[in-house]
Amino acid sequence: MKTNLLKSVALFAMVITMISFTANPIKKKTLDTKQSKIEWEGEKLTGSHEGTIMFKEGYLNMDGDKITGGEFIVDMSSIIATDLEGEYKQKLEGHLKSDDFFGTANHPTAKLVIKNAIKKGNDYGVIADLTIKGITKPVTFDLDMNADTATTELTIDRTEYDVKYGSGSLFDNLGDNVIYDDFELDITLKF
Template identity: 90%
Template sequence: MKTNIFKSVSLFAVVIAMISFTANPIKKKTLNTQESKIEWEGEKLTGSHEGTIMFKEGYLNMDGDKITGGEFIVDMTSIVATDLEGEGKQKLEGHLKSDDFFGVANHPTAKLTIKNATKKGDSYGVIADLTIKGKTKPVTFDLEMNGDTATTELTVDRTEYDVKYGSGSLFDNLGDNVIYDDFELDVTLKF
């Protein structure tokens, strides 16, 4: 009887040791915020504007070479227009930071939280929650991985996040002042 108990305990200890040595622990890949960026483009009836936004922090959770999650915090106070100079640039940046658009005084950050990532060759189909101005909505996109760099293009409907200024789908009689609801984001993540 003692021999059977001893064998059972020994077998259990061996199994636990094997699991702990063979299991791939989840590792956190920390975002290099200085080399990562978001390039944005917003269109209106009479043209478009483009610029950049910087990350405050972020990471990917990795199980070996597979993404299992992650979170990225965007510094909304860093919104910059790159297609303008001088007073026009300052005016647009101030307006984008105002309550008409992103209200950065009350909402200085936005957040993307990866809920699921399904590997598809060299890319991932990602399901995430995007939070802008305190409103959280699900988004889906493809994320391309190449070593320590990840890239994606993402289209966001700003009206879902209470960014309604100049929206032709919400307001009548805007004429040439219509600003399209969707804006484009080109994201480059460096780890």
């Protein structure tokens, strides 16, 4: 009798556990790549440039209304300058795609993988791995999540990803050709 009671309790606990895991399954929120965007700004001693980069694909893992992970692939060959026109626009875009900067022929994508997201109101504190030019480094940022839109701002030190061209911290005697190491990303994700 005692053995049957223990078996019944164990079976009941197992059924409750299975129900709790299937009641709130992890769901993927797929990125709308046409509506999502990355706006970038890079500064140099004599001014700045700005533009956009498009997403190739991405998703958030959701447990109910909480982010539990995610992965985003960026199409680095889509990088454009929005502050220039004509010949200068083409030259800058070509230079950004060259090995001096992002080397898109050998590294056509960049990737962000969310490792942990801690909810703080509508915001999340996010710990992620960012891969650019095959180099992966941890990054942290706040992500604002409202319904089917998430936004964040990131500052990236390009030299950590072997993007060294014109870096005043790595090269001497650049004069007014210095390009600052940090670049700014303003990211809007639509789902």
